[in-house]
Amino acid sequence: MRSKHPPSRSARTAEPHTRAEPATSSVQLLTVPEELAGQRIDNFLQARLKGVPRSRIYRILRKGEVRVNKGRIKAEYKLQAGDVVRVPPIRTAEQAPAPVVGDQLRRLVEASILYDDGGLLVINKPAGLAVHGGSGVRLGLIEILRQMFPSSPFMELVHRLDRDTSGAIFVARKRSVLKHVQSELRAGRMEKSYLALAAGKWPRGRRTVEAPLKKNTLKSGERMVSVNPEGKASETRFQVVERFSGATLVAAEPVTGRTHQIRVHAQFVGCPLAGDAKYATDEINRAFRDVGLKRLFLHSAVVGCSLPDGKRVRVEAPLPGDLEAALSALRAGAQVQG
Template sequence: MRSKPPSKSAPAADSAATAAPSDRWNPDGGVQFLSVPAELAGQRIDNFLQARLKGVPRSRVYRILRKGEVRVNKGRVKAEYKLQAGDVVRVPPVRSPAQAPAPVVGDQLRKLVEESILYDERGLLVVNKPAGLAVHGGSGVRLGLIEVLRQMFPQSPFIELVHRLDRDTSGAIMVARKRAVLLHVQAELRAGRVGKSYLALAAGKWPRGHRVVEAPLRKNTLKSGERMVSVNPEGKPSETRFRVLERFRGATLMAAEPVTGRTHQIRVHAQFIGCPLAGDPKYAPDEVNREFRARGLKRLFLHSQRVSCTLPDGDQVEVEAPLPAELQAVLQALRDG
């Protein structure tokens, strides 16, 4: 059952601190009062707090909720309470584990991402992600695309990934700047109504007749900590549609449309057919990658060429990301023989 929203009124003075409502939590201050912008309406209070209390264990977040240290419009709420626009959230001072300061985005990376923005309207952002840039920090990566965007748009209270791309993959990726857009497009993704099309260069001659690959995929973690994916009968159902665009000597340019969205799906399905993607450090043999390096390929040849979806108002959006110059050069070298 949904918690009853507390009545909205100005926060009373607090013995630890008094403050006008804002939308930013200051971890170095005392009690803070945060106003909820319209973009975050509908978010659960526990998730709202978790996003702001960086490094604080989730169990601690639930504890301060249970004890009533967190108040919404001066009233106690349960973890499942869904915030409304204009709510005022009282956040107590909470010590988080010592952390290194967040890395600052350099001018060069900021400019690169800024120039890669393809679409920014009605709460949806589409970026032509450069290869080599992770979508978010973690696992040894301190700075990803989402962190760069949040520093570029500090006035935006909500910036979240709609879906993901592998670090080595370039191309169109969708980012929501409104919670309603995030929830809507992700629901469309689950229903299979979001279009995603990739350009991929497969090593060897793609066998005729293999237009759809249906092979279950299972994640594996090696002793080194590296994450690999393999075709396994006990894995999750996975389907990719392939279409031959151009054939070269020793390679095939493919259009790939993932029906499901498993980790490394296109890469592993191509390997399963016997034509791993050129430049793939995980799933292509070293000798294959050496051959393509000699032809000028220095990265995985996989590019998210196009994304399409409907927005909450029903309008259709389709955005295409141009193929990077370094991949265009590889194709030209193959055409020249």
């Protein structure tokens, strides 16, 4: 949570550099320009310490080695114009070469661009591609886009999708667009609709799931979420689209934006999502593999928002071929026996 009292700005003792080199052997003082106001400190550092693992950035933040206006801050602190960021020395040995986007991956992402106008990108993110690097992932969607658009001075995720989830995601190419669309998201005016294949028969009349969710991190570092009365209030709206033998295709609209929300709420009503390695049983997932589904069936199908100039943007992301094939098999009479 951002502190109500940001650190004092009285620490401008030297003319700061405006950009960090890939490896640093001395303390740097970086002044935040107006166009980067509102950016999280972790993302600010990631963009300037090329090749430094995200885990390392979080570590120096936790230890207080990074300071803003001489004060300690958390990873979610949002920078203000004129803030002075102290970046500690980063030993060369701790850095890995910055990964380069290969031609095949570049072509895949280029082909996945659904919309690019008014400072807003909409990408039909492939399943298996993380939205950003870190935790063993050296190259995520945002890093790929920054390499694909080197002349673009700004490129940030508006929201996130799980690595295993496919579909439409907003990326801002202007600070003003990022701030506006995120304000729309917080106010509940951003449209987000997913298609999900649930195991079993979705309960008739169950259109809303309101169940508090609590996030836990296992010793392995894996994140798991569960329904817990001590968790955060969470709500998802569901609508049955099509019923099959042993499965139900549903449209899901998350009213709140908790981690793994749709997946855990579906599990909560007894219908975990097909192919979900975290929240469905091995038996269920084996049964769906028999009808050709080899991964999580959760797809961001529609996103919509307004732009700062008032223009309304609504983009639909077509289902990937593997998910369409699974539905075709079910429509042809394939039965899920899990």
